[in-house]
Amino acid sequence: MEQTTTEQTVEEQKNYTLGFHGTGSELFGIIIVNWLLTVITLGFYYPWAKAKQLSYMFGATSLNNDRFAFHGTGKEMFKGFIKALIIFVVLYGILIVSVVFHMEILGFAIFYIGFLGLIPLAIHGTYKYRMSRTSWRGIRFGYRGERGQLFGVFIKGILLSILTIGIYGSWFAMNLRNYIFSNIKFGNIEFKSNARGSSYFVLVLKGYFLSFITLGIYSFWWMSEIFAFYVNNISMHKDDKEIRLKSTATGVGFLGLILGNLLIIVLTLGLGFAWTQVRTMNFIANNIELEGNIDLDTISQTEDEFTDATGEDVSDFLDLDITL
Amino acid sequence: MQDIKAIYFDGNSSIAQSIDFVLDEKNAIFIFGSPQLGNAKHSILDAKISNHSGLLIIEFGTSPIQTIKIDDAEYIKYLKNYLSTNGIQTWYQKLINLGVKVHILIALSILGLIAVSYFFVLPFVAEQAVVLVPKSYDDKMGGEFYQHFVEYNEIDSAKTKQLEAFAQKLQFNSSQKLHFTVVKSDIVNAFALPDGHIIVFTGLLDLMQNYEELVALLGHEATHVNERHSVKMLCRNISGYLLISAILSDANGVIATIADNANGIYSLTFSRGFEREADLKGFEIMKVNKVNPNGMSNLFLRLKEGNKIDIEIPEFLSSHPVTDARIEYVNETIKNDFYKYQTNLELKKIFEAIKNDAPPK
Numbered sequence: 001m002e003q004t005t006t007e008q009t010v011e012e013q014k015n016y017t018l019g020f021h022g023t024g025s026e027l028f029g030i031i032i033v034n035w036l037l038t039v040i041t042l043g044f045y046y047p048w049a050k051a052k053q054l055s056y057m058f059g060a061t062s063l064n065n066d067r068f069a070f071h072g073t074g075k076e077m078f079k080g081f082i083k084a085l086i087i088f089v090v091l092y093g094i095l096i097v098s099v100v101f102h103m104e105i106l107g108f109a110i111f112y113i114g115f116l117g118l119i120p121l122a123i124h125g126t127y128k129y130r131m132s133r134t135s136w137r138g139i140r141f142g143y144r145g146e147r148g149q150l151f152g153v154f155i156k157g158i159l160l161s162i163l164t165i166g167i168y169g170s171w172f173a174m175n176l177r178n179y180i181f182s183n184i185k186f187g188n189i190e191f192k193s194n195a196r197g198s199s200y201f202v203l204v205l206k207g208y209f210l211s212f213i214t215l216g217i218y219s220f221w222w223m224s225e226i227f228a229f230y231v232n233n234i235s236m237h238k239d240d241k242e243i244r245l246k247s248t249a250t251g252v253g254f255l256g257l258i259l260g261n262l263l264i265i266v267l268t269l270g271l272g273f274a275w276t277q278v279r280t281m282n283f284i285a286n287n288i289e290l291e292g293n294i295d296l297d298t299i300s301q302t303e304d305e306f307t308d309a310t311g312e313d314v315s316d317f318l319d320l321d322i323t324l
Numbered sequence: 325m326q327d328i329k330a331i332y333f334d335g336n337s338s339i340a341q342s343i344d345f346v347l348d349e350k351n352a353i354f355i356f357g358s359p360q361l362g363n364a365k366h367s368i369l370d371a372k373i374s375n376h377s378g379l380l381i382i383e384f385g386t387s388p389i390q391t392i393k394i395d396d397a398e399y400i401k402y403l404k405n406y407l408s409t410n411g412i413q414t415w416y417q418k419l420i421n422l423g424v425k426v427h428i429l430i431a432l433s434i435l436g437l438i439a440v441s442y443f444f445v446l447p448f449v450a451e452q453a454v455v456l457v458p459k460s461y462d463d464k465m466g467g468e469f470y471q472h473f474v475e476y477n478e479i480d481s482a483k484t485k486q487l488e489a490f491a492q493k494l495q496f497n498s499s500q501k502l503h504f505t506v507v508k509s510d511i512v513n514a515f516a517l518p519d520g521h522i523i524v525f526t527g528l529l530d531l532m533q534n535y536e537e538l539v540a541l542l543g544h545e546a547t548h549v550n551e552r553h554s555v556k557m558l559c560r561n562i563s564g565y566l567l568i569s570a571i572l573s574d575a576n577g578v579i580a581t582i583a584d585n586a587n588g589i590y591s592l593t594f595s596r597g598f599e600r601e602a603d604l605k606g607f608e609i610m611k612v613n614k615v616n617p618n619g620m621s622n623l624f625l626r627l628k629e630g631n632k633i634d635i636e637i638p639e640f641l642s643s644h645p646v647t648d649a650r651i652e653y654v655n656e657t658i659k660n661d662f663y664k665y666q667t668n669l670e671l672k673k674i675f676e677a678i679k680n681d682a683p684p685k
Contacts, residue, residue, distance in 0.1 A: 021377060025424040032427040033419040039434055052416070059374055059381070066340075067381060071389060137340065138333035138391045187338065271431055299338035305387060 015064075016243065016290035020282045022060030024275035030056050031274050047081050047313075048074025057277075061285065063136055064296060072133040072309065080129075080309030084317055087310075091115065115318075120154040121147065122318055125311010127180060132306035136186070137296075142303025145183035153179050170204055171197030181234060187299035188238060195233040203229055220258065221251030231288055238299075243292030249283070257283045328399045332356060335388025345392060349406060354382070356392060369412060375404065438567075446567060450560040457555050459500075465554070466519025473523070480506040480526060483678055487524065490674045494539060494613050496546040504542070506678075512630025516545040518554040531626040535668070535675030536610075536619025543606030544620075551605070553598040603650060607657055616665045617658045624651045 034049035051074045058070035091114050098107020127143040134141045157172030174197040181193030207222030228247035236243040261276035327346035334341065343356045347368070354371075357363035371384040380400045382392040394400060407413045422430075483506035491504050502520045512531060514524040522545045532538055548554070603620070610617050628647040 021379075023377065026377075028424060029420050029422070029427045032431045033416070035434060036419075036430050039437075055374070059376055066393070067376065067379070069381070069383065069391070071383070135389070137338040138335040138389060139338050271428070297337075297339050301336045301388060 012293055013291065014293055014295060016292070016296070017062075017064055018285045018288050018290065019062040019065070020060055020278070020285040021062060021067075022056065022278050022281060024272075024278045026060075027053075027056060027278055028271075028274035044078075045074075047077035047309075050074075050316075051077055057281065058134060061281070066137050069135050070133055071135065072129065072312075076129075076133075076307050077309040077312060080311070080313040081316075083310040084313035087118070087314065088317055116158070117151075118314055119318060120151045122311050122314035123176075123180070124150050125308070126315045127184070127311075128306050129309045129312045131184060132303060137299070139187040139299050139301055140303045140305070142185040142306075143180070143183055144185060145180060150176075150179060167201070168197075170201035173197075174200050177230075185303055186236065188302050189243075189294065189299055190237045192235050192237060193233050194235070195229065200229065218251075220255040223254045223258075224249045224251045227254075227287075236292070236294065238294045241292065241294045243290050243294050246289040246291060247287055248289055249287035253283065253287065328394065328396050330356065330396075331393040332358075332361075333391040333393075335385070335390045343392070345394065347403065347406065352410070352412070354392075368407075373403075373407065375400070380404075442564065442567060446563055447560055450563045451556055453559050453563070454552055454556050457559070462518035462552060462555055464519075466517035466521055469517055470519065470521045474505070478508045480508050482681070483526070483529070486674055486678045490535075490538065490671060490678070491542060493668070493670055493674070494542065494609070496543070496550070496609060497612065498546055498550050500549065502546060502549065512627060514541055514545055516548040518549065518552065520549050522546065522549070528626065528630065529678060531630050532623070532675075532679075533626075534619060534622060535671045536616045537623040537626060538619075538675055538678075539610055539613060539615045539671065540606060540617075540620035540623045543609035544602045544623075545606075546609065547602040547605040548598070551598070551601060553595075553602070557595060557598065599650075600653070603654060604657065607654065607661070610665075611661070611663050613668075614663070614665045615668065615671075617654075617663075620654050621651050621658070624654065 030053055034045070034052060037045040038049050051070075051072050054072060055070045058068040061068045091111055094114070095107050095111045098104055098110070124143075124145060124147045127145065131141040131143040153175050157168070157175060160168040161172050174195045177195055178193045181191050184191035203225055207218070207225065210218040211222055224247075227249050231245045231247040234245045257279060261279060264272040264276050264279075327344045330343050330345040332341045332343040333339075341358060341361065343358045343361065345354060345356045347354050348365075352368050353365050354368050355363060355365040366384050368382075371382050374381050374383075378395060378397065378400075380394045380403060382394070383389055384392075394403070484504065487504040487506050491502065496502060498520075500520050502522060505521060505523045506529065507523055507525050509525040510527040511525045512527045514522065514528055516522045522542065524541065528541070529538075532541075607617060607620060610620065624647050
């Protein structure tokens with residue numbers, strides 16, 4: 001009798017549904033109003049614009065019919081923007097001073113090493129800020145990675161990639177990904193990513209080769225494989241329960257998504273950008289399935305608030321495209 | 325309006341709690357509660373209200389942030405109406421509420437504004453800005469390029485000397501000293517550097533048949549130096565690039581790429597404007613030196629001859645006006661601005677020496 005109850009709790013599968021409810025015209029309105037305000041304010045509105053857009057995108061995404069929320073504000077991101085600006089002014093300052101004093105080699109060395117060093121710091125800062133400012137049912141996400149450790153993963157990855165003329169790049173990318181995802185918390189739920197560099201390497205090699213001999217046609221199937229690889233390796237854990245992610249995306253699906261988006265962009269001379277984003281988000285939400293037995297009513301608030309957006313803004317400067 | 329059922333998240337756990345929600349219109353507060361929770365109230369003025377299709381979400385409080393979710397369509401309508409009639413709605417929301425048609429109009433207006441400032445305001449400002457660039461910059465830029473160039477190219481020193489002698493006999497209306505260099509190469513071309521170095525390839529010299537053509541060429545190149553075309557070009561390219569990246573930093577990659585290429589194509593048109601100016605002011609130089617202006621149209625014929633192998637590039641993609649067009653407007657100028665010219669025996673002699681590869685006697 002007792003055994004059956006335990007079995008029942010462990011085996012009991014819950015239902016989870018991801019959804020995206022945004023529309024092209026709503027997003028278009030936000031993008032255009034933001035654009036207008038950014039132009040009028042000579043760019044100073046940008047942090048607020050970004051906050052509005054992220055807030056819309058998160059708010060339009062749902063899990064079991066409850067929306068995600070982004071609480072980041074323009075003010076936070078503006079402060080971060082100023083700090084990021086100072087960092088870059090200092091870096092460029094060093095470069096200029098070194099040229100004036102004819103110590104170009106030293107100057108360039110500091111400049112490039114500084115730039116390279118900024119990348120892991122920016123990734124760290126971005127995740128810490130974004131996760132902390134994201135919530136679902138009022139429960140915050142969080143990123144608990146250590147700056148020093150991420151830096152270590154990064155430096156090791158770069159050095160080995162150089163030594164192996166890029167071959168190690170696949171392992172590097174997956175180590176970075178695993179480190180970041182395995183440090184994401186959602187209240188008292190822990191994320192985990194277990195993507196293996198060797199599998200990724202084979203995937204990349206195979207995709208590259210097949211895309212080449214099929215004159216690019218295979219690339220859509222390649223994308224769906226990489227998407228599945230990323231998604232299927234993510235899981236969430238709480239006590240002895242878990243949720244596993246599963247991709248249902250197909251090559252044909254990617255083909256339709258990308259050709260459709262391309263067509264929209266070309267025919268509208270770029271103004272249809274909002275609609276392509278909505279299509280993409282719909283595609284992602286519809287192609288990730290969640291399976292498991294964590295009761296979503298039992299999540300509790302565990303993560304601290306973190307409101308320093310410097311990393312987020314440095315990422316913007318570096319043009320790092322950081323997605324969740 | 326009566327109270328309704330809504331969902332409340334307390335910010336501590338993920339449990340959805342059913343509550344009764346009511347708005348106190350007069351005091352601009354909302355009151356919510358349930359038998360388990362008791363009653364609580366909060367100002368609607370400092371709550372963040374977001375509206376998603378068929379869903380109104382009210383977030384309030386700081387640590388923890390609490391959330392109320394309302395999905396009653398009638399009540400949402402009522403709340404939205406209350407917010408807008410009482411001026412609680414933010415100006416941002418008002419802009420959003422303008423609707424997709426107005427938004428498209430705004431987008432097109434911004435694009436129009438950008439186009440106007442890009443094609444009319446920017447070139448003007450950029451040319452004015454050139455005054456701010458010190459002349460020493462031209463010298464430095466040109467000097468550095470020249471050093472590199474002569475390192476990788478073979479100078480014909482005998483012809484260089486003769487070309488210098490040839491140029492000595494001419495007036496260039498130039499405020500700065502010009503230096504002339506002949507480089508051994510099959511390339512049928514010549515170019516000017518901002519510091520006053522003018523480089524002519526033997527490929528072009530070999531095709532020339534008359535000293536008047538050489539005068540036309542030097543006049544053209546000297547104008548590039550006199551008018552500081554290189555720095556003007558640089559100013560315009562940089563400001564164009566800055567404008568584009570400033571405006572499109574927020575836009576997506578595709579528009580940015582299109583605009584970037586547009587910048588490239590437009591700067592070609594711009595440089596074509598410079599070439600035309602160099603042709604016309606070069607013509608003036610021929611006039612001052614009383615040299616037969618037909619040398620200029622002949623020069624263009626040589627260029628055309630020399631570049632025959634090339635496919636004719638459509639005009640809008642080419643940095644120089646297409647040769648036929650140049651010949652046409654130069655002939656026009658010659659017709660309209662007729663002047664007396666005479667044969668300059670000294671120039672003729674030096675030119676022949678250059679052609680014959682022997683020092684002038």
